[in-house]
Amino acid sequence: MTYQTLHSTEPATEAGSALAARAENLSVRFAGVPALDRLDLRLAPGKIHGLLGRNGSGKSTLAAVLAGFRRPDEGRVLLEGGDLGTAVEPYENAVVTSRVCLIRESGDLVDAALVKHVLGLAASLRPYWDGDVAGELLDRFEVPTNKKVQKLSRGKRSALGVVLGLASRAPLTLFDETYLGMDVPSRNLFYDALLADYAEVPRTIVLSTHLVSEVSTMLEEVVILDDGRLVTQSPVDALRGRGASIVGPAAVVDEFTGGFTVLAEEKIGGTKSTTVLGDLDPALVAQARAAGLEIGPVGLQDLFVHLTSSGQGGRR
């Protein structure tokens, strides 16, 4: 199956046309209650960003503002680079919003429309639409195109969202937990397809999720929100360097980790793995290794839980 006939006449997105985004003192309120509270952040172009936060932390609201679906109450978001050139605000700017693709779990799909008509509409609106990619992914996810959207199962509806998001090849593409309705094999298919397509056409991707461990290996940069505030924005490697995992005989691990803040512990038989917060200086690492311990970077999931549940972030 192919949607070649629905191809745009504009050229495919090329490396370097990815969009950068920034938020400046960005606030959004619902009935006076802040969902986003004076956020300042930057999304570098051409990277895969994780937008992480617990339920209600403001991820969907931020994604909606970045995609121009919602106007900020204070501050602004600006998108720049690619074929946009100078920085512009996305709200009510059709040129910008055609280059930004936000796929939400709700799908934003017309229930009564046939799947093929939804695809046709996307092809006509998206300047970088790739019909071959759409056709290939529809086959892989086994999404029927002659059915109405409302007749699709939740998983197939999510898969349709994924197809639309990837085939749009938008210079800024945001997936807001759209894949939560998909089962594990389908989600793995999505992650593989995303990485393969991103390698072919680098663009700025934002994955909004609380399934941190599942996506952590794909992410290059991370934004963590808590209670509408920015907890941290960092390259994943730098974040993982904020702590360490120490594995070895339980008694030796306990002795070594005594003075550290412990984020997580796991014991299997006589072997223990403890995740600690803090910088391990090289002399300490050498000492640990000499004592038979293995030292590795901290897991993103452990850090995420620590940063969003122990009073480190937000207004708690």
Ligand SMILES: Nc1ncnc2c1ncn2[C@@H]1O[C@H](COP(=O)(O)OP(=O)(O)OP(=O)(O)O)[C@@H](O)[C@H]1O
């Ligand atoms: N349309 C709305 N009307 C009123 N309050 C809203 C609306 N949308 C979001 N909120 C509130 O704003 C806050 C942030 O919500 P948001 O959906 O952005 O968080 P989230 O991190 O995406 O959450 P989740 O992971 O549960 O989807 C929450 O307190 C939420 O209740």
